[in-house]
Amino acid sequence: MKERKYLENADALMKRISKGAFLTVQAEGKVNTMTIGWATIGFVWQKEVFMVAVRDSRYTFQLLEKADDFTVTIPADKSFDKAVMFCGTKSGRDYDKFVECGLHEKEAQRVASPIIDIPGIHYECKIIYKTAMDNAFLEPSFEKLYPEKDYHTLYFAEIVACYETP
Amino acid sequence: MKERKYLENADALMKRISKGAFLTVQAEGKVNTMTIGWATIGFVWQKEVFMVAVRDSRYTFQLLEKADDFTVTIPADKSFDKAVMFCGTKSGRDYDKFVECGLHEKEAQRVASPIIDIPGIHYECKIIYKTAMDNAFLEPSFEKLYPEKDYHTLYFAEIVACYETP
Numbered sequence: 359m360k361e362r363k364y365l366e367n368a369d370a371l372m373k374r375i376s377k378g379a380f381l382t383v384q385a386e387g388k389v390n391t392m393t394i395g396w397a398t399i400g401f402v403w404q405k406e407v408f409m410v411a412v413r414d415s416r417y418t419f420q421l422l423e424k425a426d427d428f429t430v431t432i433p434a435d436k437s438f439d440k441a442v443m444f445c446g447t448k449s450g451r452d453y454d455k456f457v458e459c460g461l462h463e464k465e466a467q468r469v470a471s472p473i474i475d476i477p478g479i480h481y482e483c484k485i486i487y488k489t490a491m492d493n494a495f496l497e498p499s500f501e502k503l504y505p506e507k508d509y510h511t512l513y514f515a516e517i518v519a520c521y522e523t524p
Numbered sequence: 525m526k527e528r529k530y531l532e533n534a535d536a537l538m539k540r541i542s543k544g545a546f547l548t549v550q551a552e553g554k555v556n557t558m559t560i561g562w563a564t565i566g567f568v569w570q571k572e573v574f575m576v577a578v579r580d581s582r583y584t585f586q587l588l589e590k591a592d593d594f595t596v597t598i599p600a601d602k603s604f605d606k607a608v609m610f611c612g613t614k615s616g617r618d619y620d621k622f623v624e625c626g627l628h629e630k631e632a633q634r635v636a637s638p639i640i641d642i643p644g645i646h647y648e649c650k651i652i653y654k655t656a657m658d659n660a661f662l663e664p665s666f667e668k669l670y671p672e673k674d675y676h677t678l679y680f681a682e683i684v685a686c687y688e689t690p
Contacts, residue, residue: 366535368534368535368537368565375566397566398567398575399565400562400565400566401538401562403669489658500652
C-alpha cells in the first residue's frame with residue numbers, strides 16, 4: 359500500500375477552497391497566478407492527485423498547456439482576500455498580478471512553478487492527465503456556468519509535495 | 525457561499541479509500557457492487573463532487589452507463605476486508621456478490637442506487653459529468669496500468685447525501 363502523505367490536509371482544503379486559493383504556473387519563462395474556487399483531491403492511478411479546472415479563455419490556460427506542473431497555495435487566513443479577489447477577476451494578460459497585489463514568488467521544492475510566498479498550505483503538483491470538457495455529457499444545470507461556451511479543461515496532477523508555511 | 529456539508533469526511537475518505545470501498549449502482553432493475561480504491565472528492569461546478577474511475581471492461585461500467593447515480597460505502601473497519609477483496613476481483617456477470625459475501629442492500633435516502641448495509645460512511649452521488657479517458661494525454665507511467673487498453677471512464681457526481689451508520 360503506497361503511503362499517502364500529502365492527503366492529510368484534505369479537510370482543510372475542503373473548508374478553504376471555495377473561498378479562494380492561488381493556482382500558480384510557470385511556462386516559457388512567464389509566471390501567472392489565478393484564483394481558483396474549485397478543486398478535487400484524492401488517490402487515482404496509484405498517485406495522490408489534485409485536480410483543477412481552468413477555462414480555455416484564461417491566460418493561465420495558455421501557460422498550463424505549455425507547463426509540466428503547477429502549485430496551489432491556500433492562504434492561512436483572510437488577510438489575502440483582496441489579492442484573491444484581484445487574481446480571480448483580472449487577467450495576467452493585462453496585469454502583473456504579483457506587482458499589483460504585492461505578492462512574491464518563492465521557489466518550489468520539487469516543481470518548476472513557484473509557490474506564493476504567504477502563510478498557508480502549499481501543494482506542488484505535476485500534471486499527469488488532462489481532459490477538455492465535452493459538452494455532450496453536461497447535465498442541463500451546467501449551461502448557466504458556460505454562457506460563453508468557454509468550457510473547462512480538467513488538469514489532474516500528482517501531488518509531489520505538500521507543506522504548511524507559517 | 526454554498527454550504528459544504530458533505531465534505532467534512534474528506535480526511536476519513538483519504539485514509540480509507542485505497543484499502544477499498546464499495547461502489548454500488550442500480551440500473552434497469554439490476555444492482556451490482558464493486559471495490560474501488562481510487563477516488564477524488566472536492567468542490568466543482570458549484571457542487572460537492574465525488575469522482576470515481578471505472579474501466580470499460582467492468583460489469584459496473586455497463587450499469588453506470590445506464591444509471592443516474594451511484595453510492596459509495598466506506599467500511600468502518602477491517603471486518604469487511606474479505607468482501608472488499610471478493611468484490612474487487614470477481615465480476616457481477618459471474619456472481620451475485622451480495623449473496624456470495626452476505627452483504628445486504630439498504631435503500632438510499634436520495635438516489636435510486638442502494639447503499640451497502642454495513643457500518644461505515646456512505647456517499648449518495650448523482651452523476652453530473654463523465655469523460656472517457658483519452659490515451660493521447662497519458663504520461664508514460666500510465667501504460668503499465670492499461671496493458672489491456674481498458675481505460676477508465678471518469679464519473680463526476682454531485683454528493684447529495686453523506687452519513688455514517690454505526
